[in-house]
Amino acid sequence: MQTQYFIGTRGGEDSGITFENAVLSPSASYGGLYTLKKLPKFSEDEIKEFSELSYEELTRIILNKLGLNIPRELLHEALSLYENFDDKTCPAPMYLMTPYLSVQKLYCGPTRAFKDMALQPFGVLFSGFLHNNRNAHNYLILVATSGDTGPATLQSFANKPNIKVVCIYPHNATSDVQRLQMTTVNADNIAVFGIHGNFDDAQNALKAMLKDSKFNAILRSKNTSLSAANSVNFGRIAFQIIYHIYASLQIHKINGEKVHTIVPSGNFGNALGAFYAKLMGFPIERIWIASNANNILTEFIDTGVYDISHKTLQKTYSPAMDILKSSNIERMLFALFDSYRTREFMESLESTGKYTLSKEELIWVQNYFSATSCNDDFCLKTIKAYAKKGYIIDPHTACGIKAYETIQAKYPNAKCVLCSTAEWTKFAPTLAKALDLGDLSDKEALETIAQTYRTLIPEQITALFNQEEIHKKVIQKEELFDSILQWL
Numbered sequence: 395m396q397t398q399y400f401i402g403t404r405g406g407e408d409s410g411i412t413f414e415n416a417v418l419s420p421s422a423s424y425g426g427l428y429t430l431k432k433l434p435k436f437s438e439d440e441i442k443e444f445s446e447l448s449y450e451e452l453t454r455i456i457l458n459k460l461g462l463n464i465p466r467e468l469l470h471e472a473l474s475l476y477e478n479f480d481d482k483t484c485p486a487p488m489y490l491m492t493p494y495l496s497v498q499k500l501y502c503g504p505t506r507a508f509k510d511m512a513l514q515p516f517g518v519l520f521s522g523f524l525h526n527n528r529n530a531h532n533y534l535i536l537v538a539t540s541g542d543t544g545p546a547t548l549q550s551f552a553n554k555p556n557i558k559v560v561c562i563y564p565h566n567a568t569s570d571v572q573r574l575q576m577t578t579v580n581a582d583n584i585a586v587f588g589i590h591g592n593f594d595d596a597q598n599a600l601k602a603m604l605k606d607s608k609f610n611a612i613l614r615s616k617n618t619s620l621s622a623a624n625s626v627n628f629g630r631i632a633f634q635i636i637y638h639i640y641a642s643l644q645i646h647k648i649n650g651e652k653v654h655t656i657v658p659s660g661n662f663g664n665a666l667g668a669f670y671a672k673l674m675g676f677p678i679e680r681i682w683i684a685s686n687a688n689n690i691l692t693e694f695i696d697t698g699v700y701d702i703s704h705k706t707l708q709k710t711y712s713p714a715m716d717i718l719k720s721s722n723i724e725r726m727l728f729a730l731f732d733s734y735r736t737r738e739f740m741e742s743l744e745s746t747g748k749y750t751l752s753k754e755e756l757i758w759v760q761n762y763f764s765a766t767s768c769n770d771d772f773c774l775k776t777i778k779a780y781a782k783k784g785y786i787i788d789p790h791t792a793c794g795i796k797a798y799e800t801i802q803a804k805y806p807n808a809k810c811v812l813c814s815t816a817e818w819t820k821f822a823p824t825l826a827k828a829l830d831l832g833d834l835s836d837k838e839a840l841e842t843i844a845q846t847y848r849t850l851i852p853e854q855i856t857a858l859f860n861q862e863e864i865h866k867k868v869i870q871k872e873e874l875f876d877s878i879l880q881w882l
């Protein structure tokens with residue numbers, strides 16, 4: 395396959411940007427994101443052949459067909475990390491919950507959320523590209539997390555040479571398990587700070603720093619570039635296409651049907667992977683975006699209006715989806731419309747907090763996507779109802795059940811794949827509440843639920859409670875700048 399060159403979603407002069415370039419330096423002109431210029435489209439026959447491949451073979455072929463030019467050895471090393479997942483042969487296994495609903499477990503990696511699916515191989519690629527690069531110098535990766543991206547990024551980059559990671563999280567707004575997954579990581583190249591405030595405060599403090607001239611001068615003097623490990627980085631999206639393809643092929647090969655793919659969504663990175671899979675011709679009928687009370691994506695897909703000007707972020711039991719500005723929508727708009735139109739939308743969002751699709755554009759988006767949202771009450775009731783049937787699901791996955799019920803009502807024979815984005819063990823106190831076990835700490839909730847429902851807690855989670863918290867600093871957001879400089 396020919397080399398894929400990446401282009402900016404908002405246009406600009408960037409040319410000759412390879413996958414490697416886009417991974418190391420993910421921001422494009424005019425504040426846009428690097429994205430694929432062209433997608434391969436596969437025939438029925440090719441798709442049939444792909445459905446016989448192992449997960450690893452499928453990954454190799456698709457990434458190759460996308461023209462990403464990842465050196466063979468490097469990709470091999472990156473994918474070998476999947477061997478540490480629960481099922482050595484498949485990092486994203488599926489099980490049948492009902493004849494119409496397959497659940498894809500995307501949380502079988504070290505931090506028990508779907509972020510590992512991409513961030514595990516991503517860390518290896520990033521380091522590999524860095525060391526192949528003749529202008530090699532140092533990279534600083536800044537991460538603001540609401541609880542899942544932080545742990546997965548730290549796992550991926552701990553002890554990697556020439557890379558430093560600063561991770562900040564909102565203090566008292568993550569679960570104990572999520573906090574421990576960050577504060578116990580023992581590596582010299584990472585720093586973790588709790589911030590007094592919410593996720594937006596953490597994110598805004600980082601953004602302010604990125605614009606600061608003193609900070610940038612210091613980075614230059616240390617021969618250090620900034621990069622990102624969130625889903626604005628296409629390196630993550632690449633790996634998030636594969637499991638959607640895999641799931642659709644597993645179902646299609648049994649009965650020849652196309653699947654409805656349900657994706658609990660926040661920043662739209664996971665859903666974007668499904669969208670690319672569909673554009674390439676894989677048997678996906680429709681992509682269902684599941685949101686919580688922060689239903690900006692549902693509103694957008696239902697009405698064509700993306701309007702955050704009157705919204706404030708609500709805290710919910712599914713915190714990884716508590717988001718108003720969903721970055722990867724931009725890549726979807728680019729793929730359906732063009733860079734000129736995308737730039738118009740994004741500039742309107744920045745200046746007025748809002749943009750509106752034309753009627754025709756909305757119909758186009760609705761050819762691919764539907765959306766549902768649910769409140770916390772539905773989420774808790776669903777967790778309880780499924781636990782009674784013997785399935786312990788996390789709050790994000792529970793929001794996806796709302797989409798499943800909506801599909802069932804409309805298309806009773808449809809086959810659905812629900813992306814289960816986290817293991818319940820990351821949100822045990824919420825589960826305890828849902829299951830009428832009371833207000834418990836993470837540790838108490840984990841033990842009580844495991845006993846009551848005869849389910850196992852993975853070693854990665856139990857071990858956390860016996861480890862020392864190394865990164866204990868909790869600071870005001872005004873102190874962040876100095877704390878980071880001091881550490882650097």
Ligand SMILES: *Cc1c(COP(=O)(O)O)cnc(C)c1O
Binds near residue numbers: 658659661790816
């Ligand atoms: C990150 C995350 C999501 C949202 O994924 P996006 O790609 O940002 O849409 C959903 N559920 C869980 C558990 C997550 O960690």
